[in-house]
Amino acid sequence: MIRILCPFCGTRDHSEFSYGGDGTITYPALDAPMQDWHDAVFLRDNICGMQLETWQHVNGCRMWLVIERDTMTHEIKSVRPAQAGMAAALEADQ
Amino acid sequence: MTKFSAWNVFWQGMTGQKGWTRQWRDPEPQTHYNVIIVGGGLHGLATAYYLAKNHGQKKIAVLEKGWIGGGNAGRNTTIVRSNYAQPGNREFYEHSLKLWENLSHELNYNVMFSQRSHISLLHNPGAIDAASRNYNTMRRTGAPDAEIWNLDQLKQAVPHLNYAPDARFPIMGAAVQKRAGTARHDAVAWGYARGADNHGVDIIQNCAVTGIVRDGGRISAVETSRGRITAGKVAFSVAGSTSRLWDMADLGGLPIESHKLQAFVSEPLKPLLDQVVVFGMGGAHFYISQSDKGGMVFGGDLDWYKSYAQRGNLPIVQDVAEAAMSVLPCLGRVKLLRHWAGVVDMSMDGTHFICKTPLDNLYLNAGWNYGGFKASPAAGWYLADLIANDRPHEVIRNFDLKRFERGLQIDERGAGPDPKLHG
Numbered sequence: 341m342i343r344i345l346c347p348f349c350g351t352r353d354h355s356e357f358s359y360g361g362d363g364t365i366t367y368p369a370l371d372a373p374m375q376d377w378h379d380a381v382f383l384r385d386n387i388c389g390m391q392l393e394t395w396q397h398v399n400g401c402r403m404w405l406v407i408e409r410d411t412m413t414h415e416i417k418s419v420r421p422a423q424a425g426m427a428a429a430l431e432a433d434q
Numbered sequence: 435m436t437k438f439s440a441w442n443v444f445w446q447g448m449t450g451q452k453g454w455t456r457q458w459r460d461p462e463p464q465t466h467y468n469v470i471i472v473g474g475g476l477h478g479l480a481t482a483y484y485l486a487k488n489h490g491q492k493k494i495a496v497l498e499k500g501w502i503g504g505g506n507a508g509r510n511t512t513i514v515r516s517n518y519a520q521p522g523n524r525e526f527y528e529h530s531l532k533l534w535e536n537l538s539h540e541l542n543y544n545v546m547f548s549q550r551s552h553i554s555l556l557h558n559p560g561a562i563d564a565a566s567r568n569y570n571t572m573r574r575t576g577a578p579d580a581e582i583w584n585l586d587q588l589k590q591a592v593p594h595l596n597y598a599p600d601a602r603f604p605i606m607g608a609a610v611q612k613r614a615g616t617a618r619h620d621a622v623a624w625g626y627a628r629g630a631d632n633h634g635v636d637i638i639q640n641c642a643v644t645g646i647v648r649d650g651g652r653i654s655a656v657e658t659s660r661g662r663i664t665a666g667k668v669a670f671s672v673a674g675s676t677s678r679l680w681d682m683a684d685l686g687g688l689p690i691e692s693h694k695l696q697a698f699v700s701e702p703l704k705p706l707l708d709q710v711v712v713f714g715m716g717g718a719h720f721y722i723s724q725s726d727k728g729g730m731v732f733g734g735d736l737d738w739y740k741s742y743a744q745r746g747n748l749p750i751v752q753d754v755a756e757a758a759m760s761v762l763p764c765l766g767r768v769k770l771l772r773h774w775a776g777v778v779d780m781s782m783d784g785t786h787f788i789c790k791t792p793l794d795n796l797y798l799n800a801g802w803n804y805g806g807f808k809a810s811p812a813a814g815w816y817l818a819d820l821i822a823n824d825r826p827h828e829v830i831r832n833f834d835l836k837r838f839e840r841g842l843q844i845d846e847r848g849a850g851p852d853p854k855l856h857g
Contacts, residue, residue, distance in 0.1 A: 359854065381851050382838040383687030412741075412742045
């Protein structure tokens with residue numbers, strides 16, 4: 341079991357989360373050339389080692405997170421909300 | 435190589451079993467080969483075998499990082515079937531099944547191919563309709579053994595499934611392929627290795643590729659843990675680690691993610707299940723057969739996150755155990771003997787690649803998702819054909835890396851471009 345430190349909920353089992361995918365993909369503009377869209381949708385670096393990836397805490401706060409994780413050892417280096425400023429915005433709301 | 439025959443078994447029995455020779459040589463790597471196949475799994479060995487036998491090629495080497503049979507060749511659930519409906523896949527897997535049917539004779543090695551039927555359970559009218567469509571496609575395209583069974587037929591064949599009408603997903607029938615079955619995975623690896631070696635192929639174990647030497651648009655050599663080897667042509671056949679080699683060749687991204695898939699074997703039981711049974715419903719996924727040794731061999735879903743680690747996580751063990759109990763409650767007291775995980779190439783549409791690459795003399799065999807074992811003979815056959823003739827055979831013309839650019843996805847499940855969903 342991988343344990344993920346959710347910035348909103350604390351440390352939880354990975355089975356509460358859903359793996360999204362490669363966190364480094366930036367989707368091109370809607371009118372970008374087809375090749376750019378092809379590369380963003382279909383091509384992956386598929387890194388063996390530390391990679392940036394997205395997870396969603398589906399059975400928790402439902403927030404999307406960006407996680408640095410080693411795909412060989414499963415060690416997690418960092419976790420942050422996918423939307424910068426989300427934590428501050430939530431606190432300001434309360 | 436000593437040929438296996440009834441007479442030889444008898445003769446060796448009479449003479450103290452002293453006349454058997456080793457199954458394949460253990461040669462030192464030469465400094466140059468006409469064809470280097472990276473990856474000594476089932477696909478790599480089959481490729482070398484057909485390249486030497488069908489195409490008469492010489493000076494072929496298979497480079498294996500570990501030992502023959504130690505990678506995914508030994509980490510599968512040994513299921514062989516051809517119940518695919520998409521154009522391309524249909525012909526490809528049918529050809530593979532036909533090669534399986536004659537493989538023991540072809541290799542003079544008993545691969546213990548057992549055509550015991552593959553039974554996919556159906557749990558609602560929609561699933562029966564979808565399976566009927568697919569299995570009708572099979573019947574029209576060379577697979578007359580595709581059948582849809584009603585509940586009575588199924589109960590007669592496999593009486594001990596959970597037929598409770600109040601089950602969460604009551605069984606309503608099954609889609610059955612009768613020529614499908616299982617084979618002995620080690621025997622397939624050893625048989626192909628022995629056959630390839632007998633045709634002059636050098637099988638070099640404990641030889642990891644550590645770098646690719648490029649000469650413009652070609653590969654001139656591969657760096658290995660046992661020295662530099664120059665090559666006329668190179669083929670990558672390393673599903674699970676394809677991206678790592680691709681990266682060494684500096685070729686950019688691939689439509690592949692590496693995920694791990696677990697499998698399990700129980701303690702040996704007396705004969706219990708005479709078919710391959712598959713259960714897939716409502717997020718559960720489970721497939722099971724009984725090995726000749728008696729162990730129940732079964733598996734389920736991926737671990738749901740990208741990984742290169744050859745070890746599985748426990749939530750999936752629980753999922754699989756729950757699925758097992760819902761289909762075959764009689765397994766409840768059976769002890770698990772071993773479980774393991776293998777790293778698989780999950781592709782963007784759930785279909786594989788056997789194709790030419792951006793480099794002139796590099797050929798690729800990758801992206802096998804869950805299905806590499808059954809494909810081994812045909813993958814080797816078509817990759818050998820591709821390497822020898824330097825053009826894709828008609829059957830594999832859409833198994834190239836460019837198909838997504840053409841708007842083509844060969845997506846049996848209709849799951850879309852998310853690798854982990856193509857189970």
